[in-house]
Amino acid sequence: MLKIDKELCIGCGICEDQCAFAALEVVDGVAEAGENCTLCGACVEVCEPQAITLELEGANLKTDLDSWSGVWVFCEFRKAVLAPVSLELLGIGRKLADSRGVNLGAVIIGSGVGNTADELIGYGADTVYKVDHPDFEVFTEDRYGKILTRLINENRPEIVLAGATAIGRSFIPGVATTLDAGLTADCTGLEVRLEDGALLQTRPAFGGNIMATIECPRSRPQMATVRPKVMKAMEYDDSRQGEVVEVSPKDEELQSRVSVLASVVAEQGNVNIQESDILISGGRGLENEKGFELIRKLADVLDADVAASRAVVDAGWIPYPHQVGQTGKTVAPKLYIACGISGAVQHVAGMQSAEAIVAINRDENAPIFNVADFGIVGDLNEIIPKLIAKLEEQRKA
Ligand SMILES: Cc1cc2nc3c(=O)[nH]c(=O)nc-3n(C[C@H](O)[C@H](O)[C@H](O)COP(=O)(O)OP(=O)(O)OC[C@H]3O[C@@H](n4cnc5c(N)ncnc54)[C@H](O)[C@@H]3O)c2cc1C
Structure with a gap:
């Protein structure tokens, strides 16, 4: 919640001017917050006497931001085929990881993954987390979500990227919610702010009429989905060295509330x-x-x-x-x-x-x-x- 210290507030009205949601008003020389407040924090930053503070109870306000390190890419693998967006994400992931001086990790989940995991190293990954199990032959949100959430909790990457594909769109928001992390969908540009490692996530907003840059400075990991064909893949380099970590799913991660009875390709979708x-x-x-x-x-x-x-x-x-x-x-x-x-x-x-x-x-x-x-x-x-x-x-x- 937004707290205003009446002793410290000088009623200058700068917060009122700054609030994009008309949620603040100076009444009798003291700022008051109304129902429109979205807890965006813009007023906190401009309040010189530091009379306004933001207390996000229960939110993922990480005080240990420095203990989250590395950039991760979720690499989509289905029916023995790696989605091309995975390589594009490794391309931008490599740039982000280099600018932070950290490792680039890739997570690949599927059945019959085989050498595809090793190939991801040639496309930029330093470490590949490979989950290869027959139960991942078909995609189910809950199984994929549980194992990716566990891997993120264990390894604490500061950034996680995924494709804005049907699969990415359906389970990545659930992962972000479980982790209490911020997620920006359909990004068209990604950069890291070097001073504090904030991921600057640019995407079209308001019907594509403006480009908005979104950051989640107080939570980790910073998660984003990116549409296919927006980023460029790196050239394959077979001299690159890296490590493939075999990950065994736990029993509870294989439980699913969903049974896939049949998978049908829509004719017009060919x-x-x-x-x-x-x-x-x-x-x-x-x-x-x-x-x-x-x-x-x-x-x-x-x-x-x-x-x-x-x-x-x-x-x-x-x-x-x-x-x-x-x-x-x-x-x-x-x-x-x-x-x-x-x-x-x-x-x-x-x-x-x-x-x-x-x-x-x-x-x-x-x-x-x-x-x-x-x-x-x-x-x-x-x-x-x-x-x-x-x-x-x-x-x-
Ligand atoms: C939230 C939102 C999302 C949207 N998403 C998309 C999207 O994903 N993709 C998309 O395309 N649009 C999208 N739109 C719609 C978009 O704003 C436009 O309305 C749409 O792209 C217009 O389509 P058009 O160019 O075919 O038609 P028009 O804008 O009507 O243009 C037709 C053009 O054809 C030319 N023309 C006419 N006759 C001839 C001729 N005989 N020979 C040569 N030229 C001729 C005209 O000069 C004109 O320039 C979205 C809009 C909103 C609000």
Whole structure:
């Protein structure tokens, strides 16, 4: 709770001005806190006479911050395949660990993990905690959560990163809650503040209109999830040395309240635009569902996959797995061709890491041209058929 010492308070009103939630008011020369207070602590920092203090009862106010050391990455392994985001997280994890001068740990949980654990060392890990047990063949939140929580409690890493994938999103928040730790979801940037080791976690906020940097300075570990394709993996280096620690699950960690009866892949989910080298993306400029026929033709000629803006997914012209952007997928293909897409911030957030961006739009002021490497101003119904004809001609030649 927020405590205001009436003897020390001079009624200057600086706290009132500082409070973003209008929760403080100076009444009769003394500050008073109202119901809107979120315990953010901004007023504590600006109060010169130190009349305001924050007492977070029962919260994870760690007084032993220095005893938490190391950066950890949860590496997702399912159906004998390592999720590519794991390597991307090892890439950023290595940078964070180096800037803190600490070890980079990786945790891999699954069945038949085999040499994948050793490979993680080549991608940047110093220590790999390998949990390899038949009961981890299928993912269940409670089993994964219990063992990861135990490993974190035993080893006390200061930072824990995980992919913002279906699996990461479903069990990492539970781990953070059990540990009473802060968690920032869907980060697009991570840095360490060298003075105090605070993890600066940047992510879009307020519908993608601002980038917010979040820190959890008083709790450990500092936990963040990161979307696939946002960070860059390191080149594999087989000369790197590290240690693989075999971890045996305890009996209670294998207990689960969930039985998985069957696992079915949704038909429309077969496309994985995050793995594509070339994406032809259609927006509302296609005018209707039929417009995607043109997009598919261009995609066929270029051996590409089809992506889309949210406007056309919402309109039902193409299913959700094709959506690029803040509430869709983040993609980083070699080539992204945006056809009839205006370039709203929420769309750009999901494709700006593409190596080359081509935009076709009849509005020369469309914001998509701000991020495009090549822009074609004109009607896509005229331009795309010409492009297809030219490409086919080149292919034949
Ligand atoms: C919280 C939130 C999350 C969101 N998440 C996403 C997201 O994940 N992904 C996403 O895409 N959007 C997202 N949006 C929506 C986003 O703000 C835009 O509304 C959306 O991206 C617009 O889609 P569009 O570019 O296809 O359509 P429009 O903005 O309508 O643009 C159509 C473009 O086509 C051009 N055009 C029209 N006819 C032709 C033609 N014949 N030839 C060439 N050009 C033509 C027009 O000039 C125009 O620039 C989100 C919004 C919010 C509030």
